[in-house]
Every structure is written in structure tokens, then in C-alpha cells.
Amino acid sequence: MTDAVDVVIVASAFGMDAVRTHGHLKWADASKRAGATGFEVRRELFADETDAAPQALRALGKEIAALGLWSVYSTPASLYMPDGGLDADALRVSIEEAIALGARFVKLQLGGFGAEAKAAVIADYMRCADVRLVVENGQLAEGGSLGQFTGLFEALEREGHAGLLGMTFDIGNWAWRDVAPLDAAGPLAAYVEYIHCKTTVGEGARRFPAAPAAGDTQFAAVLDKLPRHVPRGIEFPFDANRIDADAAHYVAWLAAA
Structure with missing residues (x-):
């Protein structure tokens, strides 16, 4: 039997309206009951911008940690702007918010990466940050192509910063780009x-x-095909009529799959 892996439940699995109405903590608690080891906080599901204030994030992070869970901080912000330039402001804000939460990962969209990673600039922002930066393949053409991701990691290596950041591989999102996930x-x-x-x-x-x-x-x-030891996040919706049972079932399944 293979070793179980960490399973994270993404807040949106409980329903976007439910998270905006009741807040993230209610669903972090449900994630703990389901047997998850981590919980993904989604910035776009905050009911109010004040939820992203440092003191609010610190309070939420402490409450999630008190449940025995570690956290991912997900933001819809993109690392690169449509013209290919690094969005340093988005990176800075995302890192600051993730640090306030106490997150293990901060997840951004890739955005309009072209050819230059600006790795030295990213490294400066990450130098004192106790959080790991990961970029996710999205559903849009910008930030969702296989070539952009292979190009990014080649550019990081070329610029002398291999391993500076990692990837969130979203298995389902490749469908929006007509890419077979196995090919990616x-x-x-x-x-x-x-x-x-x-x-x-x-x-x-x-x-x-x-x-x-x-x-x-x-x-x-x-x-x-993907690394066995990395965390797996549940990002599909649970059945609203049996949320607790559904969550527990899929956590156990993914941990052993």
C-alpha cells in the first residue's frame, strides 16, 4: 500500500455563495472533520475587502492552524501582466497577505508570461518570505497554455533561478485550453x-x-505522472445535500489514490 498524501480542500468546493455568506472558518472546520490536512483560502470569496486586511488574515490563519490544518492562500491576481511584464505590485500584495495568513503556499495565476521571467526581481520579493510561490494553469488563453509554462521554467533556469517557484497543476483546467492533461x-x-x-x-x-x-x-x-509526495487539492463541488459525507469520501479517496 502506498503512503497517503496530504489532501487540501479548496474553499470553493463547498459552494462560492456558502463561503461568502458564512466565511472561510466554517468550511475550514468542515474540512478538518472530513480528514483533510490543509485548506485553501480563496481571496475572491471574501465577503468584503476588509477580510483581506492584515489583522483579519492573521486571525483567520490562527483559527485555521488551531484546527490542525495548514493553509494555501489563493488569489486571482496574475504574476505577469498582459504585455508580459512582471506585476510586481500583485506579487508583493499577494505575498504580504499570504504571510499574514501564515500560508504554506501563495498561489497566483501565471498571466501573460512571454519570454523573460524577471527571476531576480521575484527572488528579491521572496527572499524573506516564509511562503512558497506557485503559479497555476488557468482556463484562459493567457496563462493557460502548455508552452507558457515550459517557457517559464526554461527562463527561470536560463536566468539562474531554477527552483525559484513551483507550479499548481490544475488537471481540469487544461480542458478549457483543449490540452490533454496527460500531455501536459x-x-x-x-x-x-x-x-x-x-x-x-x-x-x-x-x-x-x-x-x-x-x-x-x-x-x-x-x-x-505527477509527483506522489505533493499535496492534492479538491476543487470540484461537493453535493450540497451530503456535504460532510461527500467531503470525507473524496478526502479518503484522494489520499490513497
Whole structure:
């Protein structure tokens, strides 16, 4: 039997309206009851901008830690602007907020990365930050292409900063870009430090995240290609009629898959 891995529940799995209405702590507690080891806080699900103030983040982080969970801080901000330039302000704010929360990871979208990583600038921001920076493949063309991610990690190495940051590999998001996740897993596996686990249903604009079906061999093959030791995040919606049972079921399944 293989060793179990850390499983994170992403706040949005409980429903975006539910998180905005009741706050993140209620769902962090539900995550703990389900057997998760981590909880992903989503900045876009704060009910009010004051929830992102340092004192509010510190209080939330302490409460999550008191449950025995570690946290991920996810922001919809992008590391690179549409013109390819580094968005240093977005990086700084995201790091500051993640540090206030006490997060293990701070997750941004990649954005409009072109050819130059500006690795030295990122390194300056990360030097005293006790948090790991990861960028996620998104659903949009900007920040969602396989070439952008391979190009980013090649640029970091070229600029003398290999390993400066890692990747959140979102298995389901590749569908929006018509990329087979198994095709992306091979060239990117070495950089993956966190996995968002979901598949999709529907097509085009009517595509939605979904739980992997039992016996989904393609999903299993992708997990096999990615590092076994990195945390796996549940980012598909739970059944609102049986949230606790659903959460516990999928935590146990992903931990052993």
C-alpha cells in the first residue's frame, strides 16, 4: 500500500455563495472533520475587502492552524501582466497577505508570461518570505497554455533561478485550453508542487468542474505522472445535500489514490 498524501480542500468546493455568506472558518472546520490536512483560502470569496486586511488574515490563519490544518492562500491576481511584464505590485500584495495568513503556499495565476521571467526581481520579493510561490494553469488563453509554462521554467533556469517557484497543476483546467492533461503532465511534472484535482463536464462555455468518476483511468494516469509526495487539492463541488459525507469520501479517496 502506498503512503497517503496530504489532501487540501479548496474553499470553493463547498459552494462560492456558502463561503461568502458564512466565511472561510466554517468550511475550514468542515474540512478538518472530513480528514483533510490543509485548506485553501480563496481571496475572491471574501465577503468584503476588509477580510483581506492584515489583522483579519492573521486571525483567520490562527483559527485555521488551531484546527490542525495548514493553509494555501489563493488569489486571482496574475504574476505577469498582459504585455508580459512582471506585476510586481500583485506579487508583493499577494505575498504580504499570504504571510499574514501564515500560508504554506501563495498561489497566483501565471498571466501573460512571454519570454523573460524577471527571476531576480521575484527572488528579491521572496527572499524573506516564509511562503512558497506557485503559479497555476488557468482556463484562459493567457496563462493557460502548455508552452507558457515550459517557457517559464526554461527562463527561470536560463536566468539562474531554477527552483525559484513551483507550479499548481490544475488537471481540469487544461480542458478549457483543449490540452490533454496527460500531455501536459510529462513536461511539467518536475515543477509541480501542488495539484488541483477535478475533471470537467460539458463543452465550451458550458463546461463545469466535476468530481472524477470512479474508475476514471485518464485521471488516474495523470496522477501517476505527477509527483506522489505533493499535496492534492479538491476543487470540484461537493453535493450540497451530503456535504460532510461527500467531503470525507473524496478526502479518503484522494489520499490513497
